[in-house]
Amino acid sequence: MLEKILEKYELVIGLEVHAQLKTETKLMSPASNIFGAEPNSAVSTVCTGMPGALPVINLQAVDMAIRSALAFHCEIKPTSVFSRKHYFYPDLPKGYQISQYDRPYAEGGRVEFYLDDKPREINLTRIHMEEDAGKNLHFDDRGISLVDLNRSSVPLIEIVSEPEMRSPEEAAAYLKALRRVLRYLDVCDGNMEEGSLRCDANVSLRVRGAPKFGTRVELKNINSFRNLERAIVYEATRQYQALEDGESIVQETRLWNADENKSLSMRSKEEAADYRYMPEPDLFPLVLSSDRLDRIKKNQPELPIQKMQRFITHYERSAYDAEVLTSSKALSEYFESVVEFTKEAQLSSNFIQTNVLALIQDPEAGFENFYPDPSALSDLLNRVKSGALSLGMAKEVFEVMHQEKRGAASIIEERGLAQVSDEASLLAIVEKVMKDNPSQLAEFRSGKDKLFGFFMGQSQKELKGKGNPQTLKKILEEKLKA
Ligand code: ADP
Numbered sequence: 366m367l368e369k370i371l372e373k374y375e376l377v378i379g380l381e382v383h384a385q386l387k388t389e390t391k392l393m394s395p396a397s398n399i400f401g402a403e404p405n406s407a408v409s410t411v412c413t414g415m416p417g418a419l420p421v422i423n424l425q426a427v428d429m430a431i432r433s434a435l436a437f438h439c440e441i442k443p444t445s446v447f448s449r450k451h452y453f454y455p456d457l458p459k460g461y462q463i464s465q466y467d468r469p470y471a472e473g474g475r476v477e478f479y480l481d482d483k484p485r486e487i488n489l490t491r492i493h494m495e496e497d498a499g500k501n502l503h504f505d506d507r508g509i510s511l512v513d514l515n516r517s518s519v520p521l522i523e524i525v526s527e528p529e530m531r532s533p534e535e536a537a538a539y540l541k542a543l544r545r546v547l548r549y550l551d552v553c554d555g556n557m558e559e560g561s562l563r564c565d566a567n568v569s570l571r572v573r574g575a576p577k578f579g580t581r582v583e584l585k586n587i588n589s590f591r592n593l594e595r596a597i598v599y600e601a602t603r604q605y606q607a608l609e610d611g612e613s614i615v616q617e618t619r620l621w622n623a624d625e626n627k628s629l630s631m632r633s634k635e636e637a638a639d640y641r642y643m644p645e646p647d648l649f650p651l652v653l654s655s656d657r658l659d660r661i662k663k664n665q666p667e668l669p670i671q672k673m674q675r676f677i678t679h680y681e682r683s684a685y686d687a688e689v690l691t692s693s694k695a696l697s698e699y700f701e702s703v704v705e706f707t708k709e710a711q712l713s714s715n716f717i718q719t720n721v722l723a724l725i726q727d728p729e730a731g732f733e734n735f736y737p738d739p740s741a742l743s744d745l746l747n748r749v750k751s752g753a754l755s756l757g758m759a760k761e762v763f764e765v766m767h768q769e770k771r772g773a774a775s776i777i778e779e780r781g782l783a784q785v786s787d788e789a790s791l792l793a794i795v796e797k798v799m800k801d802n803p804s805q806l807a808e809f810r811s812g813k814d815k816l817f818g819f820f821m822g823q824s825q826k827e828l829k830g831k832g833n834p835q836t837l838k839k840i841l842e843e844k845l846k847a
């Protein structure tokens with residue numbers, strides 16, 4: 366269906382992403398910023414909107430917001446202003462949300478990523494800081510709804526893209542790249558199911574070649590990458606059918622329902638005027654000193670794209686390998702520690718990608734208690750490197766190491782897996798085989814080269830197949846000729 370739509374129309378997508386910052390306390394309140402606590406246990410009078418309670422800006426949140434904006438190459442504004450955005454809803458006891466409106470702290474910028482191995486950039490409009498609202502919990506069986514204000518005043522940044530994405534895959538790749546950066550910076554845990562990263566997708570169609578964008582529809586409640594793609598496809602199809610039937614698109618907000626794989630109209634799109642924005646009188650404008658910016662710039666960690674490029678040049682990885690290995694900071698660190706011990710980027714990278722990643726569900730969180738840890742894995746890989754173990758044996762040992770959480774040495778010994786590599790033992794075997802087969806030796810020496818395989822086979826038979834093939838071959842070559 367999408368292909369047919371795209372013959373006539375261009376799909377236009379812009380994303381608004383809300384990221385919860387991993388601060389100790391909230392944006393405007395000293396209450397703890399923790400997820401999953403007993404309802405209304407992590408609140409202060411600011412979160413509950415008590416009359417007279419005053420907001421105080423959390424500088425840790427400001428620093429995290431700046432770190433993010435720098436990573437996305439935004440222009441940081443030396444002065445920005447908080448505003449009140451008014452609306453009435455039970456999870457918002459003050460009756461307004463403190464947000465940034467006409468003077469956000471960051472403008473412009475871009476998100477860089479690879480799509481089908483090609484570099485791509487999507488420009489950002491802005492990033493602003495705002496506080497979250499509480500949450501209404503509905504108990505349908507009891508016919509009641511209750512309000513949990515733990516989330517009230519949790520710090521958010523809203524990252525607004527330009528309408529530059531042209532396919533569902535591109536939107537998902539953008540969102541993944543954005544999340545990866547926030548996780549590398551350690552400012553957001555990026556958990557879409559828990560809502561610490563939320564994405565609204567604006568979608569419209571325009572006839573190819575038309576000068577102006579079509580009317581957009583905003584999709585809310587998208588809680589995974591897969592749902593982002595599905596919601597966009599659904600919406601593009603819905604708009605296509607309306608347009609083809611001669612109807613016009615209504616600008617509205619629609620709610621994505623993942624269980625039913627469709628969206629439902631939630632409300633007609635509000636205009637800025639509906640929110641009666643006004644500067645927040647209880648907060649000064651936010652003035653950022655150049656010292657503060659310089660300090661943050663200096664402490665910026667290496668970002669995923671930079672790390673990926675470094676892996677390509679320094680470890681001679683393909684773009685594909687480098688992208689996999691840098692897909693999470695924990696994975697990239699695991700890889701680098703292993704290589705530090707083995708000095709073998711190729712072997713380590715292949716082994717990690719085929720064996721380690723097969724056992725890890727979430728490369729983000731999965732390495733904390735993962736065994737083998739880098740030193741145990743390098744011990745195993747160093748045995749492959751020295752020829753003591755074949756790759757096939759290493760895989761077998763690796764699986765036992767993981768299951769039983771113990772080092773390679775004892776497993777190799779118990780299972781009698783070690784490859785015989787020391788030259789003296791191999792030489793003794795070769796000499797025995799030569800002595801036992803004098804006629805074949807004579808034939809070989811008179812030019813019957815094919816018999817090399819016979820000697821190789823006889824030696825391996827003596828060694829029960831555990832002779833290191835390279836070393837054995839080398840010794841045979843030397844001895845048989847003489
Ligand atoms: P609002 O808060 O009213 O939704 P924002 O400026 O925060 O407005 O967000 C607008 C979002 O919609 C941006 O991500 C932008 O790229 C996107 N957008 C704007 N026009 C279109 C369009 N015609 N089609 C698709 N997306 C659009």
Ligand code: MG
Pocket residue numbers: 381565583
């Ligand atoms: Mg919006």
